Amino acid sequence: MTHPPDNPEHPPLVVEMRGIVKRFPGVLANDHVDFSLYKGEIHALLGENGAGKSTLMNVLSGLYRADEGQIFVNGQLVEFRSPRDAIRAGIGMVHQHFMLVPSQTVTENILLGLDDPRFLLHLNHYHRKIAELAEQFGLHVDPRAKIWQLSVGEQQRVEILKMLYRGAQVLIMDEPTAVLAPQEIEGLFETLRSMTEQGKSIIFISHKLQEVTAIADRVTVLSKGRVTAAGQPMAGLTRRDLARLMVGREVVFSLEKKPQEPGEVVLEVEDLHAENDKGLPALQGVSLTVRAGEIVGLAGVAGNGQRELAQVIGGLRKPTKGRVLLNGVEVTRKPVRFGIDLGVGYIPEDRTHVGSAPNLSVTDNVIMKKYRKEPIARGWSVDMQAATRLAEELKEAYDIIVPTVETPARLLSGGNLQRVILAREISNNPAFLLAMQPTRGLDVGAIEGVQRLLLAQREAGAAILLVSEELEELLSLSDRIYVIYEGRIMGEVRDGDIEKIGLMMTGTPLEEIEGGENA
Amino acid sequence: MDWIVILQAGVASGTVLLFATLGEIFAERSGVLNLGVEGMMLIGAMSAFSVAVKTGDPWMGVLVAMLAAGLLSQIHAFITVTLQADQVVSGLALTFLGTGLSLVLGEGLSKAGTVALLPAFSIPLLSRIPLLGPVFFTDQNVMVYLGYLLTPMAWYYINYTRPGMHLRAVGEHPAAADTLGINVYRLRYFYVFVGGMLAGLAGATISLAISPGWFSELTTAGQGWIAVGLVIFAQWDPVRGAIGSYVFGALRRLILDIQGPQTLLWFANPFYYNPYWGFFLQMLPYAFTVIVLVLGSREAVRKRLGAPAALGLPYIRGERGL
Ligand SMILES: Nc1ncnc2c1ncn2[C@@H]1O[C@H](COP(=O)(O)OP(=O)(O)O)[C@@H](O)[C@H]1O
Ligand SMILES: [Mg+2]
Numbered sequence: 001m002t003h004p005p006d007n008p009e010h011p012p013l014v015v016e017m018r019g020i021v022k023r024f025p026g027v028l029a030n031d032h033v034d035f036s037l038y039k040g041e042i043h044a045l046l047g048e049n050g051a052g053k054s055t056l057m058n059v060l061s062g063l064y065r066a067d068e069g070q071i072f073v074n075g076q077l078v079e080f081r082s083p084r085d086a087i088r089a090g091i092g093m094v095h096q097h098f099m100l101v102p103s104q105t106v107t108e109n110i111l112l113g114l115d116d117p118r119f120l121l122h123l124n125h126y127h128r129k130i131a132e133l134a135e136q137f138g139l140h141v142d143p144r145a146k147i148w149q150l151s152v153g154e155q156q157r158v159e160i161l162k163m164l165y166r167g168a169q170v171l172i173m174d175e176p177t178a179v180l181a182p183q184e185i186e187g188l189f190e191t192l193r194s195m196t197e198q199g200k201s202i203i204f205i206s207h208k209l210q211e212v213t214a215i216a217d218r219v220t221v222l223s224k225g226r227v228t229a230a231g232q233p234m235a236g237l238t239r240r241d242l243a244r245l246m247v248g249r250e251v252v253f254s255l256e257k258k259p260q261e262p263g264e265v266v267l268e269v270e271d272l273h274a275e276n277d278k279g280l281p282a283l284q285g286v287s288l289t290v291r292a293g294e295i296v297g298l299a300g301v302a303g304n305g306q307r308e309l310a311q312v313i314g315g316l317r318k319p320t321k322g323r324v325l326l327n328g329v330e331v332t333r334k335p336v337r338f339g340i341d342l343g344v345g346y347i348p349e350d351r352t353h354v355g356s357a358p359n360l361s362v363t364d365n366v367i368m369k370k371y372r373k374e375p376i377a378r379g380w381s382v383d384m385q386a387a388t389r390l391a392e393e394l395k396e397a398y399d400i401i402v403p404t405v406e407t408p409a410r411l412l413s414g415g416n417l418q419r420v421i422l423a424r425e426i427s428n429n430p431a432f433l434l435a436m437q438p439t440r441g442l443d444v445g446a447i448e449g450v451q452r453l454l455l456a457q458r459e460a461g462a463a464i465l466l467v468s469e470e471l472e473e474l475l476s477l478s479d480r481i482y483v484i485y486e487g488r489i490m491g492e493v494r495d496g497d498i499e500k501i502g503l504m505m506t507g508t509p510l511e512e513i514e515g516g517e518n519a
Numbered sequence: 520m521d522w523i524v525i526l527q528a529g530v531a532s533g534t535v536l537l538f539a540t541l542g543e544i545f546a547e548r549s550g551v552l553n554l555g556v557e558g559m560m561l562i563g564a565m566s567a568f569s570v571a572v573k574t575g576d577p578w579m580g581v582l583v584a585m586l587a588a589g590l591l592s593q594i595h596a597f598i599t600v601t602l603q604a605d606q607v608v609s610g611l612a613l614t615f616l617g618t619g620l621s622l623v624l625g626e627g628l629s630k631a632g633t634v635a636l637l638p639a640f641s642i643p644l645l646s647r648i649p650l651l652g653p654v655f656f657t658d659q660n661v662m663v664y665l666g667y668l669l670t671p672m673a674w675y676y677i678n679y680t681r682p683g684m685h686l687r688a689v690g691e692h693p694a695a696a697d698t699l700g701i702n703v704y705r706l707r708y709f710y711v712f713v714g715g716m717l718a719g720l721a722g723a724t725i726s727l728a729i730s731p732g733w734f735s736e737l738t739t740a741g742q743g744w745i746a747v748g749l750v751i752f753a754q755w756d757p758v759r760g761a762i763g764s765y766v767f768g769a770l771r772r773l774i775l776d777i778q779g780p781q782t783l784l785w786f787a788n789p790f791y792y793n794p795y796w797g798f799f800l801q802m803l804p805y806a807f808t809v810i811v812l813v814l815g816s817r818e819a820v821r822k823r824l825g826a827p828a829a830l831g832l833p834y835i836r837g838e839r840g841l
Contacts, residue, residue: 063698084700099695101688102828111681112688113699121679162699278822 011038013075014170014201015060015091020069022055029055030066031225037170042192042202043231044216046209048246048443049414051222053205054096057172060203061093062086084113092163093172098155102148106130106141110162134161137198138191152301153184160191171195172203177211181301182471182502189215207246209239221245247444255451255476258459262479263292264327266463267313267432272322274308282308283319284487290432290463295454297478298467299501305487306467307349310436313465314346315339326432340369345430345462347421349437351414355421358410362402363391365409366424394423399449415446422453432463439473451477471498483510525772526654531729533768534666535721539746540753540760541673542717546592548677548755549710550690550829553595554610556718557743558617559588561736563722565621568733571634577727581637584723585716591617592715596708603833614743618736628733637661637728660728662720666761673757686710690827693834703834718743741805748808751815754824767804774800 015037022030029052037043047053058064060071062080071078073089080086083093100109107126111117117126127143134141139157147155156176163171173192177185192202192215206212212219213234221229221242228245267290276282282305290296300306311317313324315336323332331339348354356365367387370376375386391405398419402412409417418438425433435454439447454477458464468474474481475496483490483504491510493500503513539556546553553559563584571580591613598609639660646656655667677683685706688696693703725738732738745767753760777783778790778797790797814820821830 082700083698095698099692099698101692101695103691103825104684104687108684108688109695112684112696113701117681119680119682121681121684123679277819279819 011040013037014039014073016072017056017060018070018072020056020059020071021067022052022059022064023067024055028225030059032069033222033225033227034230035060035220035227036231037201037203038218039201040196040199041217042196042204042215044212044219044234045203045205045222046207046212046219046242046246047222048207049441050224050443051207051246052225053207053222054174056222057093057174057203057205060086061091061172063093087163087166087168090167090169091172092166092168092170094156094159094163094174094176096174096178098159100147100155100158103146105144105146106150106158106161107143109147109158110143110165114166130161130165133165137161137164138194152179152303153181153187156180156188157191164195168200170201170203172205174205175207176204177206177208178469179302181505182498183506185211209242209246212242213237213239223248243444255448255455257455257477260293260459262294263461265289266292266327267465268325268328269309269313270323270325272309272312272319272324274305274312274317274319276308282487283312283322285322286484286487286489287322288465288482288489288492290465292431292463293458293461294479295458295464295466295477297474297481298465298484299471299474299481299505300469300484301505302469304484306436306484308487309484310346310349310434310467313434314344314348343428343431345425345428345433347418347425347433347435347438349440349467351417351421352410356409356417359408362395362400362405362407362409362412362420363387365420366391366394366427369424369428394420394427397427398423398453415442415449418442418446418450422450426453426457429460430457430462432465433457434465434467436467437469438466439468439470447473471501523650523653525776526769527657527659529769529772530655530765531660531663531768532771533765534660534663535724535729535742536746536749536767537666537670537761537764538662538717538721538724539743540749540764541669541757542714542721543746543750544673544677544753544755544757544760545686545710545717546714547750547830548686548690548827549707550693550827550832550834551596551599551707551711551714552606552610552831553592553613553711553714554607554747555592555595555613555617555743556714556746557739557741558614558621559591559715559718560617560722560725560739560743561621562591562617563588563719564726564738565625565628565722565733566719567723568631568634568726568731569625569628571636571727572628572631575635577635577637580727581720581723585719588617588719588722589712589715591620592711592718593708595715596711599833600704600707600711603835606831606833622735625733625735629735631733634727634731636731637724639728660724662724662728670757670761677757687827690829693829697834697836703836707834718746721746741808744808744812745804748811748815751811751821751824751826755827771804774803 013036017033017035020030020033033056035056045053055064059066062083062085078089107123107130110130111126130143139161141154141157176188180188196202204215216234218231218233219229220227220231223246269286269288272283272286274283286309298306308317312319312332315331315334319332323330326342326344329342331342352358367376367390371382376383376390388405395405400419401416409420412420439450442450454464466474466477480492480494481501482492483501485505485507490504500513504510539560543553543556566587567580567584570583571577595609595613598604599606637660639658641658642656646652677686685701689701689703689706697703722739726733749760749763749767753763780788781791782788790800
């Protein structure tokens, strides 16, 4: 079976997906989705988290099998049983989470699963071959390096090389910019353009409007598993249009942040050193301060020590050197509860396992930091009636949408669960609040809600340290921004200069940037 | 005490540990921890001896031992790879099963009398190298020489061949291997089988070469557990595994022999006059194993030693996060 002849005005169709349906237990992830890709174009697939973008592309790349629908490649009906089938048809996917073996070299990762070499690896021969391919597409990376030695940007290049080496004509990039610093994003875009010039076609998955506007020729928008815009040319679409198609309603783009003078220093981190889980240095002399009534952002590419810093401040990790002071009292090397009693609020990155107890009720989850004190505590026991009353109040105040407060936390959507955690942490009136990726994975409406709550805490005089990988979020919420790179603070920015932040995120200290400007 | 003789016997006894350790390295590099080594060795030792008694051909015994232990290992593969059950529990159960089976099937075997054993010989020229010659190349069993060949082969295979690369990938990041069309399940079954066969070979090496005969569970006397500990100690590397095996083999001999003479280096030998000291010495290899296993079960230590990242974890295709 072949599909009707191409419209002569367009370049040839390389991929066409028709009526794709994919169900997961309890979720209709793709609801009769149509998608088409022209040769040589960059086609953006836009949608909020959970819209079904990755699912659709996992179907195209052979990882999932669709429950219904058909896929045509170059006009031929195909059926993919595995990613191997898809790559044989010229379709390769770079996943959101990289699929690389950290202990192996770049070359080994690229050769995995291929029939050539047959038995002996002859690595030198293949190192050279891969270096040539990398050259052709401007994907600079050392074929002999082990994956764990590479930056995230380099690892991404390895993933792209892996697909090109297998002869991919269609490259699917699943949220490729999420892990990159601004300058690296520019580099990636150049690579993508050079690939389309050499006849490749690219599907670019994203939930970020400005990237899609910057790179795509056409866009398909998904919302709750359905197509709300099918392959529309980017020309003539505004960011506002796209946002409406994504969310299904008008979206306000700006948050109101009142000008406000910060107060006393609340949090003081002094020359902090700590190791990561592997025992390697993760923090190498971090010093910073946060004052009452200000939001301080911590920018950085994931894995540069943010997690360890948050864990040390939250009391979950022992530093090897240095200390953390809260209103002048040292909280490092003390039990976690010591910090809590001094007014530390902590919104952890992993809300399902660290931030909440998934099998306990909403009530149990909100009283976790209060059950030792009146009115929840009554002598040695917990007053469950008071607890329920409190949970009901918080449910109202924080717009937690849940049938009853006895519902287990694991049944809540991401946004609602995050509100439960915020309710618990904020209702303690913390002197200091540590928010780690508080909006990650939430939909636009929920993001707005969380951001408003953080701003309200700022107005109420809390000192807030906001760790985020979303630069836009940091820029719109923070009074000043520190940038962390390989466990060191590269500098501090007050004017939201995105260029400087980007340079620091890739390892240039602020003094060097400013030194360069003055020279 | 003749040190050359002790070292020579140590290399022989280390060969048993070597086979079992290499086998376990293969299984663990693919991501499957198999604590059934002791049970598989016993099955190997028993079936090797029993077949050699029946057929008079020790080589037949070796072959059957490897197949029998290999088959036994597939129970573990089925439980952990296909049914995705806990590898520790299944491995322990395998040791109980192997031990029990070998005791029942080996009933009466200890009185079987003499059998034809695997041959021992010296290597011309090499045996004349001072020090090394007498220790490594004189009057050693054919299995010892096989061990010398197997170690570099295993090392080369794992690090420099395509199947070795796939083996490492499956143990480090099975999802990545899977997306590239590598059959994770099939490889894990295969390397658990390889591990079983080598454990069987280790068992046969005891009963038909190093300390011939069938002495029920005392035949292996916990060497399977030492091998499991050695794998961690060796950081999953065949060459380090070989060094560890020979060192431990020599220590085992030394501990036995040190209790013999009345004087040690011109002093009265305390191990001769006080047998309890000897018992204490005999305990040491096992104490080492317990300590290594306890330490090695800690996530942080394992990461630092470079354990295969997916060791102990069942692979479930299409899990969230893919
Ligand atoms: N393997 C899976 N098992 C169960 N549910 C899944 C799985 N993958 C995705 N989903 C669900 O399908 C929906 C779409 O997810 P996904 O395709 O990952 O969205 P996106 O990539 O657009 O963020 C979500 O509700 C998600 O929870
Ligand atoms: Mg996705």
